Amino acid sequence: MVEAAEPIDLSDPTQGPSIAPDQIGEPLVVLTGVDKYFGDLHVLQHIDLTVHKGEVVVVLGPSGSGKSTLCRAINRLETIQSGTITIDGSELPSEGKALANLRADVGMVFQSFNLFAHKTILENVTLGPIKVRKKSTAEAKQRGMELLKRVGVDSQASKYPAQLSGGQQQRVAIARALAMDPKVILFDEPTSALDPEMVNEVLDVMVSLAKQGMTMIVVTHEMGFARKAANRVVFMADGQIVEEADPETFFTAAKSHRAKDFLSKILTH
Ligand SMILES: Nc1ncnc2c1ncn2[C@@H]1O[C@H](COP(=O)(O)OP(=O)(O)O)[C@@H](O)[C@H]1O
Ligand SMILES: [Mg+2]
Numbered sequence: 001m002v003e004a005a006e007p008i009d010l011s012d013p014t015q016g017p018s019i020a021p022d023q024i025g026e027p028l029v030v031l032t033g034v035d036k037y038f039g040d041l042h043v044l045q046h047i048d049l050t051v052h053k054g055e056v057v058v059v060l061g062p063s064g065s066g067k068s069t070l071c072r073a074i075n076r077l078e079t080i081q082s083g084t085i086t087i088d089g090s091e092l093p094s095e096g097k098a099l100a101n102l103r104a105d106v107g108m109v110f111q112s113f114n115l116f117a118h119k120t121i122l123e124n125v126t127l128g129p130i131k132v133r134k135k136s137t138a139e140a141k142q143r144g145m146e147l148l149k150r151v152g153v154d155s156q157a158s159k160y161p162a163q164l165s166g167g168q169q170q171r172v173a174i175a176r177a178l179a180m181d182p183k184v185i186l187f188d189e190p191t192s193a194l195d196p197e198m199v200n201e202v203l204d205v206m207v208s209l210a211k212q213g214m215t216m217i218v219v220t221h222e223m224g225f226a227r228k229a230a231n232r233v234v235f236m237a238d239g240q241i242v243e244e245a246d247p248e249t250f251f252t253a254a255k256s257h258r259a260k261d262f263l264s265k266i267l268t269h
Pocket of ligand 1: 038043063069070
């Protein structure tokens, strides 16, 4: 059995270093009673989660707890069996053009750098804005170069993904997500596949995005990032949200056995 945690009260200024109450925006991503099964496996169990505009939520939890499925459900890469998911007040349509548009509002950066191998770095960043957002090629290129500069890879614009390091590719993936002007970006273990010396260059870009007010849901085991940039930590185990707290409270005073057990394992190496 897992212990139920008190939901965090975002209006309570005594709850650590979260964003100040007057900076909290409207609810942006709202999951209500979400259930997801893979066959008999109940992978998401009645998930209620609200992420507000400008908020950075770090999702932690042991392998297999449902973190990736949660991200994929928010982006409609997975269907859900019950409950609702809304992005900025609109429920996710199941298919078609409306889905493409809403999905474009939700950027996604995966663990594996899933850039298009046969397109240049700049093409990777301009493709979505041209095809989905209907921007002109010139406009998409100009914005694409600005974004590549922002993540520090503008000098690589005409190269192909395989010519870049993993850290550079992941920064391109972030620029590609930003190019769609998403309302929220989901990061699913964006640094897990990187060589250690490249982790920080990606985390630095993510921290600066967080500081600029981007709404972010980040699955990561990088505690430094959580401490530096997260307003809230959501801890999952066995398909449930077991505990939520601001990072300081979570790392120093986790309440549930599952969270304490998880922290004892990741903090000892
Ligand atoms: N496509 C799938 N088909 C069947 N089971 C899946 C599929 N994807 C994930 N699972 C299972 O769902 C559970 C949650 O997986 P996942 O969301 O990937 O967890 P996490 O990202 O926290 O490691 C795991 O038990 C996993 O094996
Ligand atoms: Mg995962």
